[in-house]
Amino acid sequence: MGKTNACLTIPRITAQDRSALSRSGDFLPFHKHLTLDEQRRQASRCMDCGVPFCHAGRILNGMATGCPLGNLIPEFNDLLYRGAYRQALMRLLLTNPLPEFTGRVCPAPCEQGCMRAFPHENLSKHPLINTPVKCMEAITIRENELTLVEMGFENGWIAPIDAAPNGKSAAVIGAGPAGLACAIRLREYGYSVDIYEKADKPGGLLMYGIPHMKLEKQAIDRRVKWMERSGIKFHLSHEVRGLSELGRKYDAVVVCVGSGQPRDLSVSGRSLKGIEFAVDYLTESTKSVLAGAEPSVTAKGKDVVILGGGDTGNDCVATAIRQGAKSVTQLEIMKRPPDERLPGNPWPEWARTLKTDYGQQEAEARFGADPRIYEAATREFVGDEAVSQVVADVAGVQKTYPAQLVLLAMGFVGVSSGLAESLGVQTTERGAIQTDGYRTSMDGVYACGDARRGQSLVVWAVREGCECAKAAAGRP
Ligand SMILES: Cc1cc2nc3c(=O)[nH]c(=O)nc-3n(C[C@H](O)[C@H](O)[C@H](O)COP(=O)(O)OP(=O)(O)OC[C@H]3O[C@@H](n4cnc5c(N)ncnc54)[C@H](O)[C@@H]3O)c2cc1C
Ligand code: SF4
Structure with a gap:
């Protein structure tokens, strides 16, 4: 296991992203990395629990908790802490052939299942545990994983596959x-x-x-x-x-x-110009970023309304801000999630709590407010040839939002x-x-x-x- 007592003495530290205001002015990557020494200290916090929930992906109450890949997390944490980087990487690659992607974008259900994520303020309410424990912050599993795979590529440890042909x-x-x-x-x-x-x-x-x-x-x-x-x-x-x-x-x-197949919305005004599916918009944006060209559909100078409060909607918020949107509003049909776990959603279930993602943080930094409006059901798009307004029921009250670009980010069917x-x-x-x-x-x-x-x-x-x-x- 990691370092004895490190779980009680070393706090969780993650790499600080570039500040919301500065990063929202460009399309450059915003993740930063800890130093290798700090990442090792973070790995040392792993307790090598007897029954580690982090590495066993399970569906609890309809949501995943623990790593769906069965990554051997306590093992690679320990090897990383001890400086046995190559062995740690080999452990990781046993179960995950693409850790550079999960290490960047995975919402890390492993960290939700980590023993160290047990919310100590609720400890006394948990039916199984009544001992007070300190320092309840998950191990930085995802960043440990990313560190290992990036080291692997830098040092040429990830050799191409050289399997003998099986004739198939x-x-x-x-x-x-x-x-x-x-x-x-x-x-x-x-x-x-x-x-x-x-x-x-x-x-x-x-x-x-x-x-x-x-x-x-x-x-x-x-x-x-x-x-x-x-x-x-x-x-x-x-x-x-x-x-x-x-x-x-x-x-x-x-x-x-x-x-x-994106989910569509058949309300009045749907055929107006300026209403796009989120993935079409994001695709066009990334193509233009890679080509160094102007996108054919842009949020520049526009009031943008995004329908859908999930991850795709968040990516649209961040993209629209970078393109120079005048305002960004995200309409979400569901209620605002609670700030803390509710009693019916105990650890190690996925925490159904409010998460403010990078795009929403940037909107706060740019426009001074979270762009999300909850319990908002879109009723109508208004405009002549092109859309100019979105009409929505917000918690039972009819509201109108200016919009010259509407992005549909309501999932897929x-x-x-x-x-x-x-x-x-x-x-x-x-x-x-x-x-x-x-x-x-x-x-x-x-x-x-x-x-x-x-x-x-x-x-x-x-x-x-x-x-x-x-x-x-x-x-x-
Ligand atoms: C905007 C957005 C952001 C997301 N962000 C995250 C995130 O941060 N973290 C996360 O974990 N998940 C995220 N997801 C979800 C994640 O991207 C998907 O779950 C994942 O990519 C699914 O992988 P896949 O290989 O099954 O399908 P896809 O990634 O959809 O790949 C399918 C591929 O098949 C190709 N294809 C389709 N039809 C044909 C055909 N007839 N012939 C040849 N090729 C074809 C497509 O062009 C595509 O390249 C996001 C999803 C979206 C939409
Ligand atoms: S961050 Fe890595 S270890 Fe955690 S769930 Fe995702 S793939 Fe698994």
Whole structure:
């Protein structure tokens, strides 16, 4: 285990991001890193608990807690603390083929399940524990992970895959995190792997959903080059519309096309100009940032209203501010979450509490207020040709917001319209690809990631990609 007593003597410290005001003026990455010495001190806080909840991803009360990948967290924390960096990295890579992405964008359900996240003020109310404990702040698991993988790339410890060919071939359709993880594992098993991706760059939502300042795209390019050196072939700008289009017969085909059908809102005025789906807007923004060009749709000088208070909406807030929006408002249909855990939501469940993400912090710094308005149901878009106002019921009161750009960030309702049918696989009522385990209704065809489980997280996509590769290869 880490350092004896460190859990009681060393406080949790995370890397300070660039300040909200300064970072909101550019698209440069805002994450900073601790020094290696400080990161080791942080790792030393890990108590190597007898029953560590952090590394066992479980669904409790409908939400994940603990790492869905089963990362060997106490082990890599201890090795990091002891300075055995390479061994720590190897432990991490056993379960997570893409830690540079989870290390940057994972909401870290592991840290929610960490023993050290037990809210001590509620301790006396917990049915199982009645001993007072000090210093209740989770270990910095995600930053420990990121430190290890970045050290691995810097020092050339992450060697390309050199598996002996097993004479079998696989096609992976979609190069999001599920497809990338699946391709890596299949290649490790000896398959020759082709990835087909309809976009001009691999990465899926890592590339064109999550903005550059949160996940710098060089990290994706670096991993893709490593995959190419490992013998995996990418076929970009290649949209697969039917399995017969693949041009050759594969031993296994894995469908990882994501959950690309955005939820729409059919209210009066929906057809007005200036109302965009969030991912289309974010994609255009990232393409323009990478090309150093002006985006064709921009928030510059506009009042922007974002429908949806979740992560996608938050990315839209941050992007609109960087493009020079005049004002940003985020309408959320749900109630404002509580600041503290409610009694019905005890540790180690995912805490259903208010989280103020980076975009909302930036809006506060720029405009002096949190952009979120809760219990807001949009009733109408108003305008002549283009939208000029959004009318919403806010906790029973009708309100009007000026808006020359409206972004719909209300989630997704399954794989892109018509895609499952053209691929010949069956879907569930929720529009996801139906599977038994990871097998679809078609022989030799598998599915994983958001396409199978519905809109989710990068960490789940990676887990599904790994498990699906095992299923496709007939491994236990
Ligand atoms: C704006 C936004 C921000 C997010 N932020 C976070 C975050 O911070 N942290 C987090 O954990 N999760 C986040 N998520 C969720 C996360 O990105 C997804 O859960 C994850 O990317 C799903 O991975 P996937 O591989 O299943 O699908 P995707 O990432 O959607 O990849 C699917 C790929 O398939 C390709 N494709 C589709 N159809 C075809 C076809 N016919 N032929 C060839 N290719 C095709 C697509 O172009 C795409 O590249 C975010 C999601 C969004 C929308
Ligand atoms: S992948 Fe996510 S949940 Fe797993 S250890 Fe890393 S940050 Fe935690």
